[in-house]
Amino acid sequence: MSEARVDGKPASLEAAAERAAEILSQARLPVISGLGTDVAGARASILLAGKLRGAYDHMRSAEIFADLDVMRQSGLMYTTATQARLRADVFLLVGRDLLHVWPEMMERLAPADIPSLSLAREPRKLLWIAPPRGFKTQGLAAETLDAPDLHTALAALRACTAGRPVACSKEMRRKLDSFAEVIKKARFGAAVWSPSSLDALSIEMLHGLIRDLNQTTRFTGLPLGTGANASGAVHVSGWMTGFPVRTSFGRGYPEHDSWSFDALRMVESGEADAALWISAYDGEAPPWKRNLPLVALVSPKAVFAREPQVRIEVGCPGVDHDAAEYERESASIVARTASRPSDMPTVETVIGEIAKRLGGDA
Amino acid sequence: MLILLKGGRIIDPVNERDEVGDLWIENDRIIAAPDGKQPDDVHDVSGKIVMAGAIDIHSHIAGGNVNTARLLLPEKHQNRLPYPPALPFSTAKWSTFETGTIYAMMGFTTVIEPAIVPHQSLQAHFELADIPIIDKGMLTVLGNDDFLLSLLRDGEGPAAVADYVASALAASNGLGVKCINAGGATAFKYNERSFSLDDVVPFYGLTSRQIVEALQRAVIDLKIPHPLHLHANNLGIPGNVSTALATIEAARGEPLHLAHLQFYSYGSEGDRGFSSAAAELAAAVNKAPNVTVDVGQVMFRQTVTISADVLRQFNGAAMASPRKSVIHDGDGNGGGIVPYFYRDTDFANTVQWACGLELFLLIDNPWQVFFTTDHPNGAPFTTYPEIFALIMSKDTRAEALSRLPQEAIAMTTLPSIAREYSLGEVAVMTRAAPAKLLGLKDRGHLGEGAVADIAVYTPGDDIAKMFRFAHLVFKDGDLVVRDGRVRHYRWGKALKVSPGYDKAIDRRLAGYYDSHFGSSRDMFAVKEHLLPRAESFQEVACA
Numbered sequence: 063m064s065e066a067r068v069d070g071k072p073a074s075l076e077a078a079a080e081r082a083a084e085i086l087s088q089a090r091l092p093v094i095s096g097l098g099t100d101v102a103g104a105r106a107s108i109l110l111a112g113k114l115r116g117a118y119d120h121m122r123s124a125e126i127f128a129d130l131d132v133m134r135q136s137g138l139m140y141t142t143a144t145q146a147r148l149r150a151d152v153f154l155l156v157g158r159d160l161l162h163v164w165p166e167m168m169e170r171l172a173p174a175d176i177p178s179l180s181l182a183r184e185p186r187k188l189l190w191i192a193p194p195r196g197f198k199t200q201g202l203a204a205e206t207l208d209a210p211d212l213h214t215a216l217a218a219l220r221a222c223t224a225g226r227p228v229a230c231s232k233e234m235r236r237k238l239d240s241f242a243e244v245i246k247k248a249r250f251g252a253a254v255w256s257p258s259s260l261d262a263l264s265i266e267m268l269h270g271l272i273r274d275l276n277q278t279t280r281f282t283g284l285p286l287g288t289g290a291n292a293s294g295a296v297h298v299s300g301w302m303t304g305f306p307v308r309t310s311f312g313r314g315y316p317e318h319d320s321w322s323f324d325a326l327r328m329v330e331s332g333e334a335d336a337a338l339w340i341s342a343y344d345g346e347a348p349p350w351k352r353n354l355p356l357v358a359l360v361s362p363k364a365v366f367a368r369e370p371q372v373r374i375e376v377g378c379p380g381v382d383h384d385a386a387e388y389e390r391e392s393a394s395i396v397a398r399t400a401s402r403p404s405d406m407p408t409v410e411t412v413i414g415e416i417a418k419r420l421g422g423d424a
Numbered sequence: 425m426l427i428l429l430k431g432g433r434i435i436d437p438v439n440e441r442d443e444v445g446d447l448w449i450e451n452d453r454i455i456a457a458p459d460g461k462q463p464d465d466v467h468d469v470s471g472k473i474v475m476a477g478a479i480d481i482h483s484h485i486a487g488g489n490v491n492t493a494r495l496l497l498p499e500k501h502q503n504r505l506p507y508p509p510a511l512p513f514s515t516a517k518w519s520t521f522e523t524g525t526i527y528a529m530m531g532f533t534t535v536i537e538p539a540i541v542p543h544q545s546l547q548a549h550f551e552l553a554d555i556p557i558i559d560k561g562m563l564t565v566l567g568n569d570d571f572l573l574s575l576l577r578d579g580e581g582p583a584a585v586a587d588y589v590a591s592a593l594a595a596s597n598g599l600g601v602k603c604i605n606a607g608g609a610t611a612f613k614y615n616e617r618s619f620s621l622d623d624v625v626p627f628y629g630l631t632s633r634q635i636v637e638a639l640q641r642a643v644i645d646l647k648i649p650h651p652l653h654l655h656a657n658n659l660g661i662p663g664n665v666s667t668a669l670a671t672i673e674a675a676r677g678e679p680l681h682l683a684h685l686q687f688y689s690y691g692s693e694g695d696r697g698f699s700s701a702a703a704e705l706a707a708a709v710n711k712a713p714n715v716t717v718d719v720g721q722v723m724f725r726q727t728v729t730i731s732a733d734v735l736r737q738f739n740g741a742a743m744a745s746p747r748k749s750v751i752h753d754g755d756g757n758g759g760g761i762v763p764y765f766y767r768d769t770d771f772a773n774t775v776q777w778a779c780g781l782e783l784f785l786l787i788d789n790p791w792q793v794f795f796t797t798d799h800p801n802g803a804p805f806t807t808y809p810e811i812f813a814l815i816m817s818k819d820t821r822a823e824a825l826s827r828l829p830q831e832a833i834a835m836t837t838l839p840s841i842a843r844e845y846s847l848g849e850v851a852v853m854t855r856a857a858p859a860k861l862l863g864l865k866d867r868g869h870l871g872e873g874a875v876a877d878i879a880v881y882t883p884g885d886d887i888a889k890m891f892r893f894a895h896l897v898f899k900d901g902d903l904v905v906r907d908g909r910v911r912h913y914r915w916g917k918a919l920k921v922s923p924g925y926d927k928a929i930d931r932r933l934a935g936y937y938d939s940h941f942g943s944s945r946d947m948f949a950v951k952e953h954l955l956p957r958a959e960s961f962q963e964v965a966c967a
Binding site: 101102105109112113130133134135136137138139140141142144145147148149169170178179181249250276279280282296297298300301302303304305306313314315316317318384385386389391392393394395396397398399 | 486488490491492494495496497498501502503504505506507512513515516517518519520521543544546547550551554570612613614615626627738741744747748749750751752753754755758940941942943946947948949950951953954956
């Protein structure tokens with residue numbers, strides 16, 4: 063059963079929604095943040111931001127924009143995990159944290175299997191730049207390259223692949239050359255990365271390598287993205303406003319700026335004077351230290367250093383209720399059937415309760 | 425609610441009406457003049473043109489590729505105009521809300537998104553649900569999917585293919601079947617860099633022609649009203665008219681719709697090896713009554729090309745302006761997003777512009793040629809009013825021609841064409857014929873019992889202005905536009921077909937997803953209860 067609290071005291075959902083509407087409508091510039099919710103919850107949040115003439119952001123924006131900034135500055139080639147599993151004869155894995163970001167990666171990409179749609183019917187090759195400590199090849203045709211500086215390693219690999227000189231040890235050069243040989247001979251290679259260990263410059267370098275390889279063969283990217291339905295929220299924001307998250311309705315129309323409308327910056331600088339924090343998946347608490355009027359729609363697991371003015375517990379998408387959310391494997395929005403249906407309210411429902419108490423077209 | 429539109433010029437080709445008269449609406453339907461009843465509302469439309477709401481059969485308004493294009497080009501759609509409180513997000517450029525608003529202002533009441541791969545269909549329906557006012561629908565893209573190609577390779581026969589097609593339509597809630605460079609996107613995954621009608625898809629040993637024929641057969645067997653909607657091979661390449669002509673032949677007299685034919689109407693004559701072959705192609709269309717086409721008119725401005733023809737988009741990425749593009753090797757077709765600027769100083773762009781107009785004007789039968797820009801690939805749909813002016817007025821064309829590179833115009837027949845579309849022909853091309861092509865018996869005309877989707881225009885010398893700002897637009901009998909401005913939102917339906925099939929194919933598909941994707945096929949099905957509004961769909965009957 064859902065719990066709601068106002069100023070730390072148990073309250074009905076209606077009373078909590080009433081207080082939330084008061085806090086948000088009295089704010090000069092409210093920010094809707096976290097946005098850890100399903101498609102319906104993100105959609106309701108953005109409509110609410112429009113009504114409030116506030117801004118909205120996602121808790122995983124740093125990772126979202128590492129990938130998105132590269133795409134919108136220089137472009138992207140990418141595939142789905144499923145296509146990689148069925149076709150890729152070479153995996154180029156980059157970064158220490160891939161298994162942490164995607165624990166099922168080895169099971170889903172099945173590097174030990176012969177790719178079922180490949181012409182050659184040969185075992186796959188697996189290259190890992192900066193593998194996790196203690197990674198064992200376990201009988202796979204795998205090679206690893208330790209790289210304390212990923213950007214330099216990727217730049218050197220790109221240069222070697224293009225036959226250009228690289229300043230490095232002979233041993234390093236031999237390693238890079240062997241990596242370059244494998245990726246150049248790939249028929250359909252896939253580079254796998256996560257934006258939690260690659261910054262935008264490294265992602266752009268990796269993508270430059272992918273583009274170079276496509277002059278003669280096929281190679282593509284498999285960005286693992288990030289969690290809390292971040293890509294789902296970006297897509298919803300895209301069709302509703304034309305822009306990704308970090309968008310504001312302050313001027314009466316959507317305006318996107320990934321610096322100005324960073325929720326953390328807005329709160330810490332005092333520009334935002336109230337916040338709605340949404341974390342329906344894992345109940346993560348907001349990252350800011352400053353005290354400001356806070357409405358939280360969170361999983362019952364959520365723990366706050368300071369009790370929010372309004373706390374409303376919501377169900378987990380795909381667990382407590384059916385939901386649509388972005389799925390990494392198919393790079394698309396999919397339907398999830400509730401695994402343990404409950405009567406916990408959805409983010410969409412609670413926001414609906416708040417929105418209808420704003421009155422008029424507030 | 426009884427409404428009378430009094431004294432307008434009613435242009436309704438289906439009911440052979442072009443006369444000054446009255447039109448009655450009761451609730452959401454058009455009715456015969458009722459005996460002795462007083463209307464609740466009377467609109468004096470004397471001097472105005474009254475037509476059914478327009479229907480766009482091919483406009484990329486939703487789905488993962490369109491949305492990626494939005495995210496790729498934030499600098500190209502900065503906003504300046506606040507929206508009125510009653511019309512949330514209606515001024516947000518390129519948003520779903522703006523799309524429905526602008527279409528309605530122009531008198532369009534039904535728009536079809538023509539390219540959604542099955543795995544993107546849930547997102548596409550979310551996007552369609554957020555397009556206000558108009559009804560919409562989407563075509564389901566097949567023809568580069570491993571399951572279909574495997575069925576064909578294994579010689580499973582037309583019944584299995586039809587069951588699969590019907591099952592894919594049921595899961596995606598599609599209105600028809602689209603095929604985009606049949607086999608070409610798959611061939612590109614095997615590093616093929618060009619792909620034509622009789623080229624063979626590696627791994628499967630099938631030609632593009634075989635895939636097209638199989639899908640065309642399935643659509644006919646399933647009695648789906650809309651014929652196979654085909655994006656042929658070799659889009660955008662000099663000399664590709666031969667591919668278009670061969671594809672018309674490949675239809676073998678059976679129904680086939682060829683999308684954005686302008687992009688296939690190129691010869692390779694002249695010093696630059698690029699010329700219009702639109703006249704030759706139009707002549708072939710005139711001789712093939714089984715074939716319908718839409719134009720894909722080019723207009724001079726910045727746009728972005730969005731296509732599931734990933735091979736073509738990869739090859740075109742070098743021409744990107746601004747210089748960035750997205751190439752997605754997706755499940756099935758995938759897609760490519762390549763921004764592009766059509767320039768009125770550019771030789772090739774001028775030939776393309778002229779080719780589109782030649783097709784409009786040289787295809788004799790307005791029931792056979794459809795009004796599109798392949799939005800946004802040839803131009804955004806917001807250019808429609810200017811295109812109406814170009815096809816309805818030879819003076820407007822002459823004026824436009826005089827400002828373009830003459831060496832490019834010399835490679836076309838456009839200056840020699842005197843034809844001007846009449847309002848009746850426009851009503852056929854944008855209302856009556858699209859309804860027939862899609863099997864929508866309840867619209868595209870103003871007869872008794874039709875849905876009261878009605879556009880009223882103010883005629884004048886400025887044809888573009890007439891079509892940009894409709895005087896009145898009714899959607900389901902609700903007055904949504906007055907004097908070119910949307911008054912309020914309402915929410916239309918998504919149109920879909922549900923042909924019957926042997927459900928055994930669903931069990932096979934479940935097993936296939938389990939073994940190939942390691943996941944459940946069920947999560948790709950469009951579940952109505954997840955969408956924002958109840959009763960999101962309207963079924964269109966299969967014959």
